[in-house]
Amino acid sequence: MKSETIESIFPIYAIEDDLIVSKKGDISVAYKLTLPQIYSLDTEDINRINQLFDKLIRSLPENTVIQKQDYFFIDSIKEGISKGDHMLCRSDNKFFYEKPTLSHECYLFITKDSKKKIGITSSPKLYEKYMEEVDSFLKVVSASMSFLAKEDYFTIQKINTDEILEVIGKYFSLSNSGEQSLKDLFFDKRLQVGNQVGEMYAITSYDQLPLTIESTKKNIDFSTQKTDFQIPFIQPICLGLECNHIYNQVIYIDSSKSIFSKLKTKLNQFKSLAILSKENEVTYDQIDKLVSDSIEKELRFVNQHFNIIIWNTSEDRLENNKHQLENSFKELGIVPYQIKFSLKDLYINNAPGAAVYIPENYKFIGISEQTPIFLNLESYYKGNKDGILLSDRKNGAPVRLDLWDEPLKRGLIVNRNRLIFGPSGTGKSFLINHIASQYYEQGHHIVMIDIGNSYKKLCQLVKGQYFAYDPDMPLQFNPFYFSEIAEVNNDKKVFLTSLILFLWKGDDPCMREEKQIVGLYLDAYYDHLSSDSSLFPCMSSFYEFVDKNTVLEDEERYFDKISFQLSIRDFHDGKYGQILNSRKQINLVQERFIVFEMDNIKDHPVLFPLVTMLCIDVVMGKIRKIPEVKKSIFIDECWKPISKGEMAQFIKYLYKTVRKFYGEVAIATQDVEDILDTPAGPAMINNTDTMILLSHKKKMAAKDKFAQFLSFSESDLEKLFSTDKREVFVKVGSVSNVYKVNVSPERYACYSSNADENKLIYDIYNEKKNMKLALREFVENN
Structure with a gap:
C-alpha cells in the first residue's frame, strides 16, 4: 500500500x-x-x-x-x-x-x-x-x-x-x-x-x-x-x-435550486423504477411527500x-x-x-x-x-466548585451541586429554604446526614432538630453539641431575656406572641383581639423593664406583670385574664417552671454543629412543640450574632407540632428571619400530605424555592398533588417517578434533575441507621471513646 x-x-x-x-x-x-x-x-x-x-x-x-x-x-x-x-x-x-x-x-x-x-x-x-x-x-x-x-x-x-x-x-x-x-x-x-x-x-x-x-x-x-x-x-x-x-x-x-434539481432527478429515477420494486415505490412516495411539504411550509x-x-x-x-x-x-x-x-x-x-x-x-x-x-443536545452532568457531593445517575461520576450561591446568582431562587420529602425506607435521614456533614466541612454552622437519634454519630464525629431532652433534667431556656433592649425587635415579639398564645390556647384558635392584647402586654412589659433594672426578664416576671396591669380599657371584654393565668401558671411556678425562667443562657454562638434530640418527649402534647420552638429561638439568637456566616437549620419531623393554629405564624417568622441572616431552613418529612394537611403548609411552600425528594415510585397516587400544590410540571413528575433507591430528585426554582447518593464506606458508616451496624460501631466507640476510630475500624472489618 x-x-x-x-x-x-x-x-x-x-x-x-x-x-x-x-x-x-x-x-x-x-x-x-x-x-x-x-x-x-x-x-x-x-x-x-x-x-x-x-x-x-x-x-x-x-x-x-x-x-x-x-x-x-x-x-x-x-x-x-x-x-x-x-x-x-x-x-x-x-x-x-x-x-x-x-x-x-x-x-x-x-x-x-x-x-x-x-x-x-x-x-x-x-x-x-x-x-x-x-x-x-x-x-x-x-x-x-x-x-x-x-x-x-x-x-x-x-x-x-x-x-x-x-x-x-x-x-x-x-x-x-x-x-x-x-x-x-x-x-x-x-x-x-x-x-x-x-x-x-x-x-x-x-x-x-x-x-x-x-x-x-x-x-x-x-x-x-x-x-x-x-x-x-x-x-x-x-x-x-x-x-x-x-x-x-x-x-x-x-442553494435551494441545486438541491431541488437533485431531488427532481431522484424523483424521476424512482418513479421509473417503481414498477420493478416496491421499495423504490416507497422511496418515491417519501421524496414526493418531502418536496410537497417543503414547498407548502416554505422549509429550507x-x-x-x-x-x-x-x-x-x-x-x-x-x-x-x-x-x-x-x-x-x-x-x-x-x-x-x-x-x-x-x-x-x-x-x-x-x-x-x-x-x-x-x-x-x-x-x-x-x-x-x-x-x-x-444533533446531540445534551452533555454530562456539570458540577459546581462548591456544594453537595452527589453522583450523576448516568455513570456514577462525582458531581457537586451548589444549592446555596449559584441558584441565587442565576435568578432561579429568591430564598435558600428547602423542603425534603422521603417516604419511609428511602433514606431521608441518610441524605440529610450527607448534606449536613458536607456543609459543616465547608464552614456552615449547622443546627439539627430531630426525633430518633439519626445524627448522633455525625455530631460525635465532629465533636458538636448534642442535647437530648430529659424530662427529669429538662433543658432550661429564657426566650424573654435580652442583654440589650435593642434585641427586643418586632421579630422577637412575633415569636413571643406565638409562644404565649400556644401556651394559653394550645391548638385552639384565638381571636384577633386576644392576639393584639398579648402584643400590647409585651410592649408594655419591655417598656417597664427598660425603666426598672431590678426586674429580670423571664416568663414568671411577665406572668406577674400581666396579673397586676391592664393595657386597654374594658380589655376583659376581649381578654379572659383568668383563663390566661390558669393556662400559663404551670410555666410560672408550677411543674414546668424551670423551662422558661433560666438565668443562665445557653450560649451556642461559637458552636458549629448542634443537635437537639426530641425523642424522649415526642409524644408529649405540650413539651414537644414548646421545646422545639424554644430550640429554634435559641438558634435565631445565635444566627443574628453571626450574620456573615452560612447557617443551615434542619428540622426532621419535628415541624408538625409547631405548624398548627397560631403556630403557623411562627413558621412565617422562622423563614423570614433566617433569610435575612444568610441562612436556610430545611424541613424534612415523609409525605407531601404532611405539609399540605397543616395550616402552615401554604406558607412553607410559598417560602421554599428548593424541593428535594427521594424515590416516590410507591407514591404514584400523589402525582396530581405534586402538580397542583408544588407546581411540578409533567417533566418534573417524569423525573421524580423515575428515581430509584439512593437517587434524589432536586428542583431548584424551575430547574430539576436527578442525582445519585453515592458515598464512601466511611460516610456510609457515619450515616447508616441500620441497628445491627450501629451496635457494632457503638461497641467500638464505647471502648475507645473516639467516633473517628470507631468508624474506621468498622469499615476495615466489614
Whole structure:
C-alpha cells in the first residue's frame, strides 16, 4: 500500500486570527458549546432547541457548512474532589480515586465554502482578495450565534487559535489531552491512530433511517405506568454510548435550486423504477411527500452527513464497543454504513474546518426543520466548585451541586429554604446526614432538630453539641431575656406572641383581639423593664406583670385574664417552671454543629412543640450574632407540632428571619400530605424555592398533588417517578434533575441507621471513646 505524508493529506493550511483556513481557501470560525445536563430536558425543551437550530440554519447564507463535533472520552479521576482534612473529606478522595468517568465537549465550526477552491499556496493574491469578502460572512455568523447565546439552554464561547489547535489535536490523536504532535495514521479498512484502533459508522442516506422519526423517544428504564420519561431521539448513540467516540454532525446550506434539481432527478429515477420494486415505490412516495411539504411550509433544504468514530487500545475492547454501538443503532431503527474503503477521506475531511471536502455520495438531502433531530443536545452532568457531593445517575461520576450561591446568582431562587420529602425506607435521614456533614466541612454552622437519634454519630464525629431532652433534667431556656433592649425587635415579639398564645390556647384558635392584647402586654412589659433594672426578664416576671396591669380599657371584654393565668401558671411556678425562667443562657454562638434530640418527649402534647420552638429561638439568637456566616437549620419531623393554629405564624417568622441572616431552613418529612394537611403548609411552600425528594415510585397516587400544590410540571413528575433507591430528585426554582447518593464506606458508616451496624460501631466507640476510630475500624472489618 502506497504511503502518503501527513502534509500531503492534511486539510488545514493555517490557523490565523482565530480562524481555520483550509488549503482550498475555506474559512471557519469556531465555538465551544456548553449543553444542558443529560435527562434535564423534556419534550417541550427538546422541540424548542430544535427550533433554535432550525432558525440558525435559516439565518446563515448559502455555501455555509455547519459542523458540530461532540467528543466523548473515557477518563478516570486523578485529583482530589474534596478539600479539607476532615476524615470524611479524605474518604471521598480515596473512594472516587481512579473511578472511570465519561467527559464530553461540544464544538461548532461554521465554514464559508469558497466554492472556487482557490489554491492558497499557488495563488496568494487571489486568496487575499477572497479574504476581503469574508468579513460580511463573519458578521452574519456572529449575529446568528448571538441569537443562539441569548437562550438559557446553553452557553456559547468563541474559541481562540490555541484552543482551536487543541481541538484539532484531540481529533487527530483521538485523545482528550489534545496532543499537538501528529501520530501515525493507518486506514487499511480500519482506522489506526498511534496505538488506538477505531471504526467509523456513517448515516449517508434516508434508506438507513426508520420511516418515521420523532424528536424524542421513550426511555424504558425511567418510565412508569403513569409517566413516560422522554429523551432526545439521538441520545443512545451520543451520551448513551459508554466508550470513546466522536459524533460528527455536518449540515451543508447549499442553494435551494441545486438541491431541488437533485431531488427532481431522484424523483424521476424512482418513479421509473417503481414498477420493478416496491421499495423504490416507497422511496418515491417519501421524496414526493418531502418536496410537497417543503414547498407548502416554505422549509429550507440542506445536505447533511452524520458519522461516529469509536476507538480503543485493543481489538477485543473495540469489538465490545462496536457491539454496543450497533445495538444502540438498532434501538433507534437506524442501519448505519460501516466505512471501510473511504475511511481516509472521511476521517481526514471530518477534521475541524474541513467538512467541505466530504464526498458528495456520503451526503443526503434533509430539511432544516428535521435535521436538528440528529444533533446531540445534551452533555454530562456539570458540577459546581462548591456544594453537595452527589453522583450523576448516568455513570456514577462525582458531581457537586451548589444549592446555596449559584441558584441565587442565576435568578432561579429568591430564598435558600428547602423542603425534603422521603417516604419511609428511602433514606431521608441518610441524605440529610450527607448534606449536613458536607456543609459543616465547608464552614456552615449547622443546627439539627430531630426525633430518633439519626445524627448522633455525625455530631460525635465532629465533636458538636448534642442535647437530648430529659424530662427529669429538662433543658432550661429564657426566650424573654435580652442583654440589650435593642434585641427586643418586632421579630422577637412575633415569636413571643406565638409562644404565649400556644401556651394559653394550645391548638385552639384565638381571636384577633386576644392576639393584639398579648402584643400590647409585651410592649408594655419591655417598656417597664427598660425603666426598672431590678426586674429580670423571664416568663414568671411577665406572668406577674400581666396579673397586676391592664393595657386597654374594658380589655376583659376581649381578654379572659383568668383563663390566661390558669393556662400559663404551670410555666410560672408550677411543674414546668424551670423551662422558661433560666438565668443562665445557653450560649451556642461559637458552636458549629448542634443537635437537639426530641425523642424522649415526642409524644408529649405540650413539651414537644414548646421545646422545639424554644430550640429554634435559641438558634435565631445565635444566627443574628453571626450574620456573615452560612447557617443551615434542619428540622426532621419535628415541624408538625409547631405548624398548627397560631403556630403557623411562627413558621412565617422562622423563614423570614433566617433569610435575612444568610441562612436556610430545611424541613424534612415523609409525605407531601404532611405539609399540605397543616395550616402552615401554604406558607412553607410559598417560602421554599428548593424541593428535594427521594424515590416516590410507591407514591404514584400523589402525582396530581405534586402538580397542583408544588407546581411540578409533567417533566418534573417524569423525573421524580423515575428515581430509584439512593437517587434524589432536586428542583431548584424551575430547574430539576436527578442525582445519585453515592458515598464512601466511611460516610456510609457515619450515616447508616441500620441497628445491627450501629451496635457494632457503638461497641467500638464505647471502648475507645473516639467516633473517628470507631468508624474506621468498622469499615476495615466489614
